[in-house]
Amino acid sequence: MVEKQDTLPVAKAISEGKKAERKLGWLLCAPAALVMLAVTGYPILYALWLSFQRFDLKYPDQREFVGLDNYVTVLSNGYWWTAFWVTVVVTAVSVVIEFVLGMGLALIMHRALVGRGLVRTVTLIPYGIVTVVAAFSWRYAWTPDTGYLANAITPDGAPLTEHVSALAIVVLAEVWKTTPFMALLLMAGLALVPDDLLKAAAMDGAGAWQRFVKVMLPVMKPAILVALLFRTLDAFRVFDNIVVLTSGAQDTSSVSVLAYNNLIKGLNLGIGSTMSVLIFLAVALIAWVFVKLFGTAAPGSDDEGRR
Amino acid sequence: MRLRRTRRAAALGATLACASALTACAPASGANTVNLYSAPEENLQQNVDRCNAESGGRYNIVYHKLPRDADGQREQMVRRLAAGDSGMDVLNLDVTWTGEFAEAGWIREWTGQDRADVERGTLQGPLETATWNGKLYAAPKNTNVQLLWYRKDLVPEPPQTWDEMIADAQRLKAEGKPHWISFTGAQYEGVYVHFNTLVQSVGGHVISDDGRTAVVDEGAVRALQALRDFGTAGVTSPSMNNAKEDDARQEFETGQAAFELNWPFVYASMQEKAPELAAKVGWARLPSLQPGVPSKSTIGGANYAVSSYSTKPELSFEAIKCLRNPESQKFSALNDGVPPTIESVYADPEIAAEYPMRDTILEALKDPGVRPVTPAAQNVSTVLSKLLSPIGEIDPQATAERMRTEVQNALESKGVMP
Numbered sequence: 001m002v003e004k005q006d007t008l009p010v011a012k013a014i015s016e017g018k019k020a021e022r023k024l025g026w027l028l029c030a031p032a033a034l035v036m037l038a039v040t041g042y043p044i045l046y047a048l049w050l051s052f053q054r055f056d057l058k059y060p061d062q063r064e065f066v067g068l069d070n071y072v073t074v075l076s077n078g079y080w081w082t083a084f085w086v087t088v089v090v091t092a093v094s095v096v097i098e099f100v101l102g103m104g105l106a107l108i109m110h111r112a113l114v115g116r117g118l119v120r121t122v123t124l125i126p127y128g129i130v131t132v133v134a135a136f137s138w139r140y141a142w143t144p145d146t147g148y149l150a151n152a153i154t155p156d157g158a159p160l161t162e163h164v165s166a167l168a169i170v171v172l173a174e175v176w177k178t179t180p181f182m183a184l185l186l187m188a189g190l191a192l193v194p195d196d197l198l199k200a201a202a203m204d205g206a207g208a209w210q211r212f213v214k215v216m217l218p219v220m221k222p223a224i225l226v227a228l229l230f231r232t233l234d235a236f237r238v239f240d241n242i243v244v245l246t247s248g249a250q251d252t253s254s255v256s257v258l259a260y261n262n263l264i265k266g267l268n269l270g271i272g273s274t275m276s277v278l279i280f281l282a283v284a285l286i287a288w289v290f291v292k293l294f295g296t297a298a299p300g301s302d303d304e305g306r307r
Numbered sequence: 308m309r310l311r312r313t314r315r316a317a318a319l320g321a322t323l324a325c326a327s328a329l330t331a332c333a334p335a336s337g338a339n340t341v342n343l344y345s346a347p348e349e350n351l352q353q354n355v356d357r358c359n360a361e362s363g364g365r366y367n368i369v370y371h372k373l374p375r376d377a378d379g380q381r382e383q384m385v386r387r388l389a390a391g392d393s394g395m396d397v398l399n400l401d402v403t404w405t406g407e408f409a410e411a412g413w414i415r416e417w418t419g420q421d422r423a424d425v426e427r428g429t430l431q432g433p434l435e436t437a438t439w440n441g442k443l444y445a446a447p448k449n450t451n452v453q454l455l456w457y458r459k460d461l462v463p464e465p466p467q468t469w470d471e472m473i474a475d476a477q478r479l480k481a482e483g484k485p486h487w488i489s490f491t492g493a494q495y496e497g498v499y500v501h502f503n504t505l506v507q508s509v510g511g512h513v514i515s516d517d518g519r520t521a522v523v524d525e526g527a528v529r530a531l532q533a534l535r536d537f538g539t540a541g542v543t544s545p546s547m548n549n550a551k552e553d554d555a556r557q558e559f560e561t562g563q564a565a566f567e568l569n570w571p572f573v574y575a576s577m578q579e580k581a582p583e584l585a586a587k588v589g590w591a592r593l594p595s596l597q598p599g600v601p602s603k604s605t606i607g608g609a610n611y612a613v614s615s616y617s618t619k620p621e622l623s624f625e626a627i628k629c630l631r632n633p634e635s636q637k638f639s640a641l642n643d644g645v646p647p648t649i650e651s652v653y654a655d656p657e658i659a660a661e662y663p664m665r666d667t668i669l670e671a672l673k674d675p676g677v678r679p680v681t682p683a684a685q686n687v688s689t690v691l692s693k694l695l696s697p698i699g700e701i702d703p704q705a706t707a708e709r710m711r712t713e714v715q716n717a718l719e720s721k722g723v724m725p
Binding site for chain 1: 378382385386389407410411412493494495544545546547548549554557558561682683685686689696697720721722723724725
């Protein structure tokens with residue numbers, strides 16, 4: 001009773017204290033925020049600045065401001081769009097497959113009764129292997145004569161030298177590598193589903209599939225969206241698997257490979273930076289779509305992401 | 308005061324570099340240290356040691372190993388040069404990089420006595436690869452030409468032309484014998500090397516002699532036709548379109564191939580890995596396109612240059628002259644298998660014993676096909692290897708048309724590299 005009488009003044013005190021606390025919070029994280037700005041903001045702005053210039057390290061004297069010319073050049077170029085669609089296809093296909101497989105794995109790991117630790121460890125092995133190393137073993141596996149997969153599946157062909165089969169192998173390598181990561185994130189989401197809820201649903205006569213679709217998926221939604229967001233962003237920047245498997249031959253370059261070729265190999269800072277900026281915009285767009293339209297947020301924080 | 312602080316910072320920097328690279332930085336950077344950046348070469352250190360001893364303490368070369376693949380070597384050097392790094396003195400450049408490094412102002416010109424010393428006795432082809440705009444920018448270290456390796460037990464005489472080679476392979480195929488022609492058809496520099504050899508062999512041009520404009524003349528179209536016909540003749544292994552030098556070598560060593568177009572390093576490897584096969588293998592100049600006109604094999608190899616940011620240019624020029632003198636080149640030829648650039652070395656009796664194909668190499672070297680020297684060599688190579696791959700799908704006229712625009716763009720650093 002006494003507390004209730006004090007409600008008003010206490011509330012005011014709290015809000016003042018909160019204000020001070022918030023201010024302190026800002027002060028405390030300011031150094032970190034400044035460092036973040038310096039190490040991420042500066043390169044982004046510098047890339048933007050470079051993208052408005054004709055600037056080739058080989059011809060340092062011919063540096064000049066060209067406005068949006070580089071964007072016109074890149075966006076009207078066939079190589080760029082081929083690479084863009086290759087990236088989109090690899091991203092979409094690999095993330096969908098990873099999601100399905102990852103969900104299956106998560107359910108198994110979540111429910112495993114015997115050897116739970118062993119199952120989880122074994123599942124995580126591919127994620128622990130360096131991508132380039134794994135990619136090399138895939139490359140050898142798919143090369144005729146030296147490779148068991150090529151010899152067994154396509155004895156007369158060389159799958160890495162054909163556009164479609166090479167892309168399929170890139171997707172396979174991506175899926176093999178990152179499904180465990182997806183499974184791990186989804187397993188965290190599964191832990192959010194209360195057993196009582198599932199029991200109640202079962203009492204009401206819901207079958208296994210119904211419980212999965214109507215109970216588990218909705219509760220897991222934040223975790224699922226985070227997992228999909230992480231993987232989509234990651235997959236869109238696919239680089240090492242492609243470089244090792246095909247070096248971008250037979251039109252298998254992704255936008256990252258193209259940007260690398262123009263920037264690092266070609267020393268063309270203008271065009272290369274233009275591509276980096278475009279990739280940055282695409283990644284930002286993906287993140288925006290996930291956060292604003294789907295309401296992605298950290299697992300467990302419900303719908304706070306949608307604002 | 309200012310100076311002392313810089314020096315302390317430099318010393319600290321050097322210590323950190325040593326600690327992080329886990330390299331033996333034994334003789335700490337002194338006033339006479341010449342930092343050599345070079346591709347890993349097994350016995351190069353011995354040449355370095357000998358030169359250091361001969362210099363009597365005037366200079367002390369420290370050999371830093373660059374990555375194994377050419378792209379990795381170029382990227383590391385270019386990154387550091389673009390940042391004006393003074394830690395590199397002597398650079399080991401692939402022959403195709405001279406124009407680029409010179410135009411960008413990253414390497415010093417060789418003049419006066421230094422230039423005369425390098426030019427004396429050096430083969431013309433390798434010297435051309437070290438020249439840009441009529442000025443000498445590097446000293447040829449070693450050279451390389453591709454040869455035709457063939458199975459003497461399957462074909463008594465090496466084919467003289469591409470048509471003969473393909474016909475031989477098809478006949479062997481019909482007879483059920485080993486018949487592949489091992490070829491580096493992957494989308495990379497190697498396929499451009501073959502294309503350049505063909506273009507040069509018929510006197511064609513992809514780029515004008517001054518390295519500034521794209522030409523792609525009739526000779527280039529003729530070369531495109533030859534590559535297309537080869538790619539569709541059914542005489543290569545299934546993975547030809549993904550094969551680089553080492554893949555082609557391995558393929559030949561399995562015994563399924565009758566011919567191989569590759570650098571001389573395959574011979575040493577064959578002696579070691581497939582001695583029985585090696586006994587049956589002969590060599591000849593690359594097949595040509597026109598009967599009676601010998602081919603012009605594209606020159607490979609490496610040159611030594613002095614970085615513009617080096618603080619010890621005189622010592623660096625001197626060190627290079629020792630690292631590439633006849634004695635060093637002979638040692639490298641015998642121990643690392645790289646062909647010399649100084650003609651007199653080929654006449655050495657020891658070379659004769661280790662290099663049975665030296666006469667063929669020398670013959671090809673005296674009539675070489677040099678890749679056009681241009682600052683945009685890397686861009687040109689990337690564009691061309693894209694348009695040439697896969698070789699079976701080349702459409703000579705249409706491909707030549709695309710080459711004209713895309714090579715011109717590459718030369719002007721316009722457009723997008725694939």
